[in-house]
Structure formats: C-alpha cells, structure tokens
Amino acid sequence: MSDDELLxxxxxxxxxxxxxxxxxxxxxxxxxxxxxxxxxQGKDEYIERVRTAFAGKDYLLIGDISIELRWWISAxxxxxxxxxxxxxNVLKPTIDALTGPSGLFIDDCQVRSLHIAWSHSMSxxxxxxxxxxxxxxxxxxxxxxxxxxxxxxxxxxAPKSLSTEAxxxxxxxxxxxxxxxxxxxxLGVAYPSVAGFQGAPRPFHKTRVKGFKVVSIDLYxxx
Numbered sequence: 762m763s764d765d766e767l768l769x770x771x772x773x774x775x776x777x778x779x780x781x782x783x784x785x786x787x788x789x790x791x792x793x794x795x796x797x798x799x800x801x802q803g804k805d806e807y808i809e810r811v812r813t814a815f816a817g818k819d820y821l822l823i824g825d826i827s828i829e830l831r832w833w834i835s836a837x838x839x840x841x842x843x844x845x846x847x848x849x850n851v852l853k854p855t856i857d858a859l860t861g862p863s864g865l866f867i868d869d870c871q872v873r874s875l876h877i878a879w880s881h882s883m884s885x886x887x888x889x890x891x892x893x894x895x896x897x898x899x900x901x902x903x904x905x906x907x908x909x910x911x912x913x914x915x916x917x918x919a920p921k922s923l924s925t926e927a928x929x930x931x932x933x934x935x936x937x938x939x940x941x942x943x944x945x946x947x948l949g950v951a952y953p954s955v956a957g958f959q960g961a962p963r964p965f966h967k968t969r970v971k972g973f974k975v976v977s978i979d980l981y982x983x984x
Contacts, residue, residue: 824899
C-alpha cells in the first residue's frame, strides 16, 4: 500500500466507511455491563448502549476476529460488594450487541479468540474498553451485503451492488467453486484450505445469518 493509499484508507476509516487499515478497531462502552441474567429490558438497553458506542461504522467484518474486553471498575466495589456482575456473565450480552446486521460482525462463529479482564478504575467511573483485531481485507459495506443459499443449510455472502451481468458471472463461478470445494473435501483436503472457495472467507450456516437478506442463486441476479 502506497502512502497515498494508506492516507485514503485512514480517511475512510475515520469517516466510518471502512475499518482501520491496520486490522484493529477500538472503542469504549460507557458505564457498567449487564449480566446474562439481567431482564430483557436491561439487556436491550445495554445492547443499544454498546451499538451507540460504535455508531457511524458503515461496514461489517466478515472474517475471523479476536476480541479483547477490559472492564474498568472500582476494586473496592468489585471485592467488597455483590453489586457487579460476574465477569464471565457479561460476555454474552456484549457479544450479542456486536453481532448481526446492526453489529460489527455477522456471527460469533467468527470469534477465534476472546479475552476479558477487569482493572481498577481510579476515577470510580465504570466503562469497558473493546478491541477487535481482524484481517484488514475481510470486510463488506453494511448496505452491500446479501447471502446466497447454496444448499445443505449453508449461505455465502455476496455483494448486492454488482451489475446484472456481473451477478451472472458471480453465480456461475459460485456454482463451479462449490462443486470444486466438495470434490477437494472428498479427496481429503483439509477444510480450512477450501473454506474460501465460494467468494467469501467462509460460508455461514443459515441459522447464523438471521436478520440478513438470504436469497436463492436464481433470485440473486434479480436484486
């Protein structure tokens, strides 16, 4: 990447049009997290608070990611009261807020590693620092995502904004590469070597793309 390209990539990242070019995204969630045991209203309010913290990001990460959460909280409160949630119980509500069409990535199956810790807040203010590491090229514009149902319960991400002619070429290639993928698997090739054959880092099971538009190969060309 040239200097000019890097500056442009940083500009796009600052505008929320693309993720940071160095493969790491950081933001802060204000106040304390909620526990998985919280009532639905509390969880919904927390999800909204998390999503407000990364508002303006017009993309979704589509590849493997690593997540680090650091919860800043008063050590006195943590040790001497039972008011704060158990550290493991805050994970699911936070991950739920980060996934799906309104999140930062598609599904938690993309999470390859997850680390959570708490530290003493000298100010007494509670907040959570979030860091997501990702493969820089593996992202898509939020409004350009559609999934194609390729059978066997699997869906493959595809760009929605292609021309009709380009979509025809895309689906022809997708059909061929799906056959190649299955052939290689039958010959004993390791799955990670062929997972990206279908035009995206990996397919997703249809239960993992709830909320996203899913179409057949035939209907994709008519979008």
